[in-house]
Amino acid sequence: MDILELIKYRRSIRRYTDKQVPEEDLLKVLEAGAYAPNAGGGQRSRFVACQDKALNDTIGKLNAACLDRSRLAGSFVSKEQPSIIDDPSIRSGFYGAPTVITIFGPKNFLYSVPDAFCAAENMVLEATALGLSSCILARGEETFSAPEGKEILRN
Numbered sequence: 001m002d003i004l005e006l007i008k009y010r011r012s013i014r015r016y017t018d019k020q021v022p023e024e025d026l027l028k029v030l031e032a033g034a035y036a037p038n039a040g041g042g043q044r045s046r047f048v049a050c051q052d053k054a055l056n057d058t059i060g061k062l063n064a065a066c067l068d069r070s071r072l073a074g075s076f077v078s079k080e081q082p083s084i085i086d087d088p089s090i091r092s093g094f095y096g097a098p099t100v101i102t103i104f105g106p107k108n109f110l111y112s113v114p115d116a117f118c119a120a121e122n123m124v125l126e127a128t129a130l131g132l133s134s135c136i137l138a139r140g141e142e143t144f145s146a147p148e149g150k151e152i153l154r155n
């Protein structure tokens with residue numbers, strides 16, 4: 001598949017099995033993120049991959065709870081792959097994904113967020129090439145600014 005075909009083929013998937021992502025594939029996805037364009041070439045992003053189901057469930061629920069429904073410009077995402085916007089009964093913003101990669105960046109850097117999403121795009125494309133389902137997620141800042149999120153970062 002050439003790159004344009006891959007870009008067109010990729011879709012956000014919000015239903016996952018428990019089958020874990022092999023380490024070899026996870027490393028390739030992280031490597032793709034590390035080669036993303038980034039502001040000034042500073043490579044400030046840090047990736048944390050979590051394959052702990054209980055921890056992903058806890059953080060995923062916190063992530064969903066951080067959704068501010070009063071600030072949604074559109075109210076519909078997908079019928080086939082409903083998001084937490086479409087279906088408020090979905091409790092985890094991670095949709096039960098067995099592997100979750102969180103992208104951290106310096107708080108005081110102007111381009112931490114754009115850097116993170118450039119890395120995320122590279123990662124989902126590599127995941128697609130490897131036959132892995134994926135979805136880019138938002139609310140990282142809110143999740144880890146909430147008291148429970150800060151506590152998780154401390155431990």
Ligand SMILES: Cc1cc2nc3c(=O)[nH]c(=O)nc-3n(C[C@H](O)[C@H](O)[C@H](O)COP(=O)(O)O)c2cc1C
Nearest residue numbers: 010011012013014077083084117135136137138139
């Ligand atoms: C910046 C950004 C934030 C996103 N945040 C979420 C999210 O929090 N939850 C979610 O289910 N999908 C999220 N998505 C995925 C989009 O909903 C998805 O890309 C869009 O509906 C188009 O569908 P597609 O990826 O299948 O082409 C996000 C995508 C981007 C680019």
